Amino acid sequence: MLDTSARLLRLLALLPTRPDWTGPELAARLEVTGRTVRRDMARLRELGYPVQATPGVAGGYRLAAGSTLPPLLLDDDEAVAVVLSLRTATHQGVTGGAETAVRALAKLERVLPARLRRRAAALRLATVPLTGPAPTADPDVLTVIAEACRDQHRLTFGYRDRDGAASVRTTEPHRLVHTGRRWYLVARDHDRDDWRTFRADRIDDPRPTGIRFTPRNPPDAAAFVADAVTTGPYRLRARVRVHAPAHVVAERFPPGTGVVEAVDRHSCLLVTGADRLAPIAVHLAALGHDFTVLEPAELVDELGTLAARLAAAHRASAAGICRTPVSS
Numbered sequence: 548m549l550d551t552s553a554r555l556l557r558l559l560a561l562l563p564t565r566p567d568w569t570g571p572e573l574a575a576r577l578e579v580t581g582r583t584v585r586r587d588m589a590r591l592r593e594l595g596y597p598v599q600a601t602p603g604v605a606g607g608y609r610l611a612a613g614s615t616l617p618p619l620l621l622d623d624d625e626a627v628a629v630v631l632s633l634r635t636a637t638h639q640g641v642t643g644g645a646e647t648a649v650r651a652l653a654k655l656e657r658v659l660p661a662r663l664r665r666r667a668a669a670l671r672l673a674t675v676p677l678t679g680p681a682p683t684a685d686p687d688v689l690t691v692i693a694e695a696c697r698d699q700h701r702l703t704f705g706y707r708d709r710d711g712a713a714s715v716r717t718t719e720p721h722r723l724v725h726t727g728r729r730w731y732l733v734a735r736d737h738d739r740d741d742w743r744t745f746r747a748d749r750i751d752d753p754r755p756t757g758i759r760f761t762p763r764n765p766p767d768a769a770a771f772v773a774d775a776v777t778t779g780p781y782r783l784r785a786r787v788r789v790h791a792p793a794h795v796v797a798e799r800f801p802p803g804t805g806v807v808e809a810v811d812r813h814s815c816l817l818v819t820g821a822d823r824l825a826p827i828a829v830h831l832a833a834l835g836h837d838f839t840v841l842e843p844a845e846l847v848d849e850l851g852t853l854a855a856r857l858a859a860a861h862r863a864s865a866a867g868i869c870r871t872p873v874s875s
Contacts, residue, residue, distance in 0.1 A: 551587070554579070558587055559596065562610035569607040584608075623663060630655060630667040634674065647686075684730040684747035689723065691753045692732055696720045701737065701758045705751035709780065716745070719760045722768035723747070726776065726802055733768040742766055744775040773806050774818070781820035785827050785846050790814045791836035799834060816841075824849040832857075 554577055561576060562568060570581045577584070588608060591598050597611040633652040656664060695702040703717045718734035721742075725731075730747035742765075778784040789796050793815035797807045805819035817838075821827050828849045831838055840846050 551590075554583075555587060555591060555594075558591065559610070562598070562608065567601075567607040567609050573608065623666075626655075626659060626663050627666050627670070630659075630663075631670055634671060688747060688750055688753055689730060691755070692720055692747065692750070693723055695753070695755050696722060698755070699759050699762065700755040701760055702734070702753055703756055704753040706745060707749045707751070717756070718743075718745075719762065721762065721765045724768050724772040726772065728803070731772045731776075733766065733771050735763065735765075742771065744772050744779070770806070773802050776803050777806050778818060778820035782822045783824060783827070783843065784818065784820045785843065786841040787817045787819075787831060787838050788814060788841060789817050789834065789836050789838045791834075796834070796836070799830075825853070828853045 557577060558573070561573065570584050573584045574581050579587075588598050588600065599609050599611045601607055601609075630652065633648045633655065656667060659667065692702065694700075699719075701717060702720045703715065705713060706716050707713050717737040718732075719737060720732060720734040722733045723730060724733060724744075732745040732747055732750065734743060734745065735741065736743045788810065790813065792813060793807050793809035796815050796817060800807055800817060800819060805817055808816045808818075810816055819827060819830075824846050827846060831840075831850070832853060840850065
């Protein structure tokens, strides 16, 4: 049986994991009597923790919101997961996010037991982020947008498109989507009466108007952004049926370069974009799987040109290899 102090800490760890706990459930988890549970709950209240109790058969205990927060109690795997998440956050596209994550990480690592510090250090030494230059979003902007999404308030803001043209937009915000490099707002543009994506780093001075709205047929935000960033910025859009499982093709076309949807267990639909047909043709040829172009027809002609060029290169190279003497 745990001693009183350890049992109180265990209670504080258990209570937030469910909306309610009955006395018998807690007694069974702690291997104590119901009377001990009631005594421990009283002790927690004396220490300032807002424990609520509901009497009766359907009653139980819950940890309510209050001015006094319980200590952060994490098991080993949870602690290491938090460390890894904070390290990942140091490379995310939020202005000042790296510094904030580093400060939080330093505080956490100071209180980790030695065995967990070793595990965290191993992750740090073995992990190398693949990063590149990318615009960062203002965390205050993201917060205002997120609150407007939650409260369903119309949002107005200044916006710069990819050509630098400025405009003022009034929107019904739906969701924020993070692609790993950039943040996007999915919202219904009030003036254009259609769904749009807005890059968060191009949004300036977002302000709730105070007008509430009811969402109208909101799209799947992640899929909407994936489609927009895959084909929206490009002049050409290609649809291809690839004769390979979706998860296999998705490894070659991560979000931002292509949208992959399963057709059946053995094939999938790939949608991708580019400003020229040649890069699409080369990428498809390098997939290593059979495929059928659905559109555009011009891509079929481009594949024929590429096939002829490769065949000619193969013939010339093979002939050259045959004529070249092999030195000993």
